[in-house]
Amino acid sequence: MTDLVIIAAISIFTAGMTVSFGALGPALGEGRAAAAAIAAIAQQPDAAATLSRTLFVSLAMIESTAIYCFVVAMILIFANPFWDAAMQVAAGG
């Protein structure tokens, strides 16, 4: 196997695993927060505005960990510095 293929294969595999493992925690955490918010609004409809605001801030915070994973996966597929370095070597070799 040439060096380029090794880097390509490991990048593809890692990108997929990163984004799929990284979806597990945030999805469960957001589901819990959303469930709590919905139950809270039903219990105290007058505070719906405050509750929604708190929910959205929390969802954004939790989603951020999923976005870290997505960003890393995108970097590995489209802006992989190791791949670029290997391409330069291959082009110049």
Add this chain to the structure above:
Amino acid sequence: MTDLVIIAAISIFTAGMTVSFGALGPALGEGRAAAAAIAAIAQQPDAAATLSRTLFVSLAMIESTAIYCFVVAMILIFANPFWDAAMQVAAGG
């Protein structure tokens, strides 16, 4: 094995694993949020509109992590930059 086959095999395997692992968390999280919303509507039917709106925003947020996975799987199958690069090399070699 030629280089093309390695990239094809790892892309196929990763695409499938990404989308199937990535379905676990969102499905459980959405199930929890939906269950909470349904219980809340039964308890406070007057707030059904607010509750539905909160539920749909939450479902969209949770679904986003599943969509990240689906997008990455589609990229790996239909717009894989490593495959394109390898095809160019094979075509030009």
Add this chain to the structure above:
Amino acid sequence: MTDLVIIAAISIFTAGMTVSFGALGPALGEGRAAAAAIAAIAQQPDAAATLSRTLFVSLAMIESTAIYCFVVAMILIFANPFWDAAMQVAAGG
């Protein structure tokens, strides 16, 4: 092993795993949402229409992650771009 066989084997294995792992989360999530809806209808029969509507929207949303997996599995079996590329090479070689 020829290249075609490798791609065929990995596609078969991945298609099956994708659809079976992808069934776990949605089935559990839908079971939870359905259980909540049934308990809610028993508790508040007057809101059955609203509850059913919310349930069906939620089930559709959760089912979507299972459908992503099924779609990917079908693509891998019947419309696999890597297989097509390899067939063209084999036909033209």
Add this chain to the structure above:
Amino acid sequence: MTDLVIIAAISIFTAGMTVSFGALGPALGEGRAAAAAIAAIAQQPDAAATLSRTLFVSLAMIESTAIYCFVVAMILIFANPFWDAAMQVAAGG
């Protein structure tokens, strides 16, 4: 090993795993929904018709993920396009 045997072996293994892993989630989800329906009918016998209808729709929805798995397993055993292609090659070779 000839190519045909590899495809046959991986198809057999994948078909069995697909249908058995795919039975886990739906069976648990349906058990949960059914338990909720039975408890709900005992609590509100007058709404038995609505509850049964909701239960059957939910069971059908959950069962669908198990059926996806069964369909994929049947395709892999009886209508495997990769096997057909390999048979044609073997017949024509």
Add this chain to the structure above:
Amino acid sequence: MTDLVIIAAISIFTAGMTVSFGALGPALGEGRAAAAAIAAIAQQPDAAATLSRTLFVSLAMIESTAIYCFVVAMILIFANPFWDAAMQVAAGG
């Protein structure tokens, strides 16, 4: 190893695993549904007929996933198309 032995070995192993993994989910799901039905009959003996009917429909639905597994296992042992094809090749070879 001849090709026939590989197919036989993988069929035996897959058939056993399919039916044993496939028994886990349905057995747990049916246990849950049955427990709910028994508790419901104790709580509302007058609705025993409706409850039994709902239970039996649910058990049949859940059992279906176990039966899918049993059917696949039986096909793999007694009506395996890959084995038949390999036998024909061996007989005609």
Add this chain to the structure above:
Amino acid sequence: MTDLVIIAAISIFTAGMTVSFGALGPALGEGRAAAAAIAAIAQQPDAAATLSRTLFVSLAMIESTAIYCFVVAMILIFANPFWDAAMQVAAGG
């Protein structure tokens, strides 16, 4: 290793694993159903007949998945079609 030994080894291993994994789910499910029945009889002794009947039907249903496993294990040990075919080949070879 001769072909016969491979088939014998894989049949022995699969038969044992099938019957032992297949005992897990049914035993837990039956334990749950039995516990529910016993609690229900204590709570409503007058309905003991109905409850026992429902329990026995449920136990039979759950036990069926364990019996599928036992049947497959017995087939693999005492009526294994692949072993018979291999014996015929060995006897006639």
Add this chain to the structure above:
Amino acid sequence: MTDLVIIAAISIFTAGMTVSFGALGPALGEGRAAAAAIAAIAQQPDAAATLSRTLFVSLAMIESTAIYCFVVAMILIFANPFWDAAMQVAAGG
């Protein structure tokens, strides 16, 4: 390794694993059923006879899955048809 040793080794390993994995589920299920029965007798001492009878039937049912495993293990150690066949071959060889 001679063929006899392979069959002996796999039989020993499988027999042990079968009986030990097969003890997990029944022991937990029986523990649950027994706990329910004891709590029920404490709550309704007058129904002790009915409860004991139901418990013993249930324990027998659950124990049956453990006995399947024990039977298979004993068959593998003391009445293994594959071992007998291999011994005959070795004796006649």
Add this chain to the structure above:
Amino acid sequence: MTDLVIIAAISIFTAGMTVSFGALGPALGEGRAAAAAIAAIAQQPDAAATLSRTLFVSLAMIESTAIYCFVVAMILIFANPFWDAAMQVAAGG
């Protein structure tokens, strides 16, 4: 490695694993049953005799699965038929 050593090694390993895995389920099940019995006696001291009798029957039943494992382990160490057969071959060889 001579054949005798393989059988000795696999027997030692299997005996230990059998008895240690086989201790997990019964110990947990007995703990649960004992806890229920103790709580029941505290709640209903007058029924202590009936409760103790039910507990001891249940413990004996649960312990039986651990004893199956112990028996198999002892057979593998001290009365292993495969070892005896191999010793006879070695003595007569």
Add this chain to the structure above:
Amino acid sequence: MTDLVIIAAISIFTAGMTVSFGALGPALGEGRAAAAAIAAIAQQPDAAATLSRTLFVSLAMIESTAIYCFVVAMILIFANPFWDAAMQVAAGG
């Protein structure tokens, strides 16, 4: 590796694993039974004698499974029949 070393290595490893895995279940089961007994004595101090007696019988029963494991480990280290047989062969060889 000489035969003696293989038997020694597998005996050491198995003895340690047997006693450590075998400690998990009994320790948890005894902890549960003891917790129940302590809570029961606090709730019904007058029945402390009966409760202690039931606890000690139960602890002895649960401990027995741990003792099976300890006995097997001691046999493997200090009275291993396979080691003795191998030593005799080595001494007489």
Add this chain to the structure above:
Amino acid sequence: MTDLVIIAAISIFTAGMTVSFGALGPALGEGRAAAAAIAAIAQQPDAAATLSRTLFVSLAMIESTAIYCFVVAMILIFANPFWDAAMQVAAGG
């Protein structure tokens, strides 16, 4: 494989795993904290300011562990000292 490729491959794989495993704990922890805050605001709307402040401090604290992981992943991709050292050797070699 050249040394550079080994370092590139292990850096890519580690970066992805770090950020995806590292998202699991914080997402679940933040979901729990957010759910508690939302329930608390619904219960005590007057203390919303104090509760929000406590929530944000806690979220920041929990998020810090996810950020450690993201930082390490970024260092491994864009500022990897081992890669720099290997590049210098390769450039100077």
Add this chain to the structure above:
Amino acid sequence: MTDLVIIAAISIFTAGMTVSFGALGPALGEGRAAAAAIAAIAQQPDAAATLSRTLFVSLAMIESTAIYCFVVAMILIFANPFWDAAMQVAAGG
């Protein structure tokens, strides 16, 4: 590798694993029993003496399984009969 090194390596590894796995169950079980005792003393301070005595007997019983593991680990490190036998052979060889 000489025989002595194999025995030394496997003894070191097994001793460590034995004592660390063996700490899991007893620590959890003792934590549970201690928590129950503390809650019981708070609820019934007059019975503190009886409760403490029961707790200490139970802790000793649970600790015994951890001590079995520690004893086996110490035997493997400081009084390993297989090591002694191998040393004698090495000294006399």
Add this chain to the structure above:
Amino acid sequence: MTDLVIIAAISIFTAGMTVSFGALGPALGEGRAAAAAIAAIAQQPDAAATLSRTLFVSLAMIESTAIYCFVVAMILIFANPFWDAAMQVAAGG
């Protein structure tokens, strides 16, 4: 592979795993503590100062385990004594 590359690869892999596994426990523990604090403030707003102080001390204590992991990861990447020693050898060799 040169020695330097082995040390670099294992350092990169270990640093990432250390910080990502090390984030799991603290994040969950802090989430639990924060949830308790928020619920407590809602229940007893007057004690908010004491509760916040206790929370912050606890968070710092829990965070310390995550910081141990981060410190070890940073040492492995930027101040690795084994790498320094290997660099000296390489520079002086």
Add this chain to the structure above:
Amino acid sequence: MTDLVIIAAISIFTAGMTVSFGALGPALGEGRAAAAAIAAIAQQPDAAATLSRTLFVSLAMIESTAIYCFVVAMILIFANPFWDAAMQVAAGG
């Protein structure tokens, strides 16, 4: 690899694993006991002395299993009899 290196490597690995696995159970058990003690003191402040004494005895008992692990790890690093024996051989060889 020389014999000394094998013993060193396995000792390092085992020491680390022993102390880290051995920290899991005691930390969880102590957390549970401490939580119970704190809740008990809040409920019955008058019995704080008795509760603290019981807590400290229990913590010491639970900590003992962690200390066994730490002791074994320290022995493996600083007073390893197998290492000493190997050093003597190496020094005298």
Add this chain to the structure above:
Amino acid sequence: MTDLVIIAAISIFTAGMTVSFGALGPALGEGRAAAAAIAAIAQQPDAAATLSRTLFVSLAMIESTAIYCFVVAMILIFANPFWDAAMQVAAGG
């Protein structure tokens, strides 16, 4: 690979794993204890001093297991006796 590299690699890997696995238990245990303390202070603000003292003693006790792990990791990185011995050999060789 030279001996030094093996010891360095295994030390790096073990140090990281030790400190990250060792953080799991203490973080969860401390989170539980802290949550209990916070809830207790909210319930009984007058006993805050006693509760804080008990909490800090417990946290110190639990943290000790994490510190054992950190100490072992630091010893493996900065004061590794096996590394020192190997360095002496290398320096003197």
